[in-house]
Amino acid sequence: MTFTAEQDALRDSVRKLLDREADPWPELCEQIGVAALAVPERFGGLGAGTTELQVVAEELGRVLADVPFLGSAVLAVHAVLAASNDEACDRLLPRLAEGVVGAVAWTDAEGRWDAPACRVADSAVEGEAHYVLHGDEAEILLVVADGSLYEVTDARRERTAAMDETRRLARVRFDSAPARLIGPVDLGALRDVACAVLAAEQAGAAARAFELTVEYSKQRHQFGRPIGGFQALKHRMADLHVLVETARSAAYAAPESSRLAAAAKVHCSEALATVAGEMIQLHGGIAITWEHPAHRYFKRAHGAAHLFGSPADHLARVRPPLS
Known part of the structure; x- marks a missing residue:
């Protein structure tokens, strides 16, 4: 981009x-x-x-x-x-x-x-x-x-x-x-604009949730070393990074067509939900306290996914009709 x-x-x-x-x-x-x-x-x-x-x-x-x-x-x-x-x-x-x-x-x-x-x-x-x-x-x-x-x-x-x-x-x-x-x-055209802009919002939320999770993984120590240094967490962070970047790409491609707007709504909803879920899990108990923002990203992920139609509704617009 x-x-x-x-x-x-x-x-x-x-x-x-x-x-x-x-x-x-x-x-x-x-x-x-x-x-x-x-x-x-x-x-x-x-x-x-x-x-x-x-x-x-x-x-x-x-x-x-x-x-x-x-x-x-x-x-x-x-x-x-x-x-x-x-x-x-x-x-x-x-x-x-x-x-x-x-x-x-x-x-x-x-x-x-x-x-x-x-x-x-x-x-x-x-x-x-x-x-x-x-x-x-x-x-x-x-x-x-x-x-x-x-x-x-x-x-x-x-x-x-x-x-x-x-x-x-x-x-x-x-x-x-x-x-x-x-x-x-034209309610359909209005929907597509709304989905394209919402997808960018979701991508931004996913990016920030990922940044906060990476920062925490460098600060939290277990067995005498930051948890972000463990191989298993490195792989999980790499997967989240790919999700964030592809969500951003999907969002900015959304205005090109109605089908891409639907695809962006589906992918960005799933990306934010996944990143927010991992954020909760990797932060541990602190993530569900009022003082920490992790639970807010998780709640935004759930609410945004259903705004302007659920991912399942939009997935039906992406899939070609069965012959």
Whole structure:
């Protein structure tokens, strides 16, 4: 993978800001403009591509940052753009570019991507959407129903408990909520962008989990020597290194096609789960204490694997149909 000087500078800026800010979203928006990356310049954005979104997501994944980047700067922005409604773009995209939080609701209680949970009748939305990223705090609430994107202001929102406390999810209930039609949206294309960016986030989390595990293996001694010096652990570390590197390669190849986006979702989910599991095992008892971050990477691995569809769902898109 080869990155441009601008992409490397973006990565460096995001990493430095995340190192010093406890609540990074305001500064990420004001100083770096991450919320404006995917917004075209004519709507007040930076007009960047998917690779730039992935660079930011990879860095956010490394520290498990709880920010509305994926749900707002990626999903909400791309949903509005996909509807091809200039009036809606003029009205919503400048606000999203400034860092106003947006959310897209569509998923049913089973977490399925291809079966929107809501429907429209007489210009009003009915139904209950689950796993809405930052849905409880979004100022711009969008919902996919009957193949189109709608803007809704009146909805009952509730933050839902999740094993991964670094991922903010909500349940949103629409009771005949007045809806403003934005336009038709290709949910499959939106899914592919989301999977590509999420895969980069997973690759970043896997890389950091691996780094922490290597560091610990050099510090922990057993039988008078660091455990990282034992041959069996060297082989395990080598296998994890390959997983991390292939996950990163798969993630950055994901935007090339729908099939590669599905493959990246499958491989990056499995890679992060494997690395996080090994992190827990090699750290021993300390890994499941609140003071150590190992359990947080393990929980992120589980939650991210099922976001936007489970690996099994996406594997079916990768495999060729049986003749």
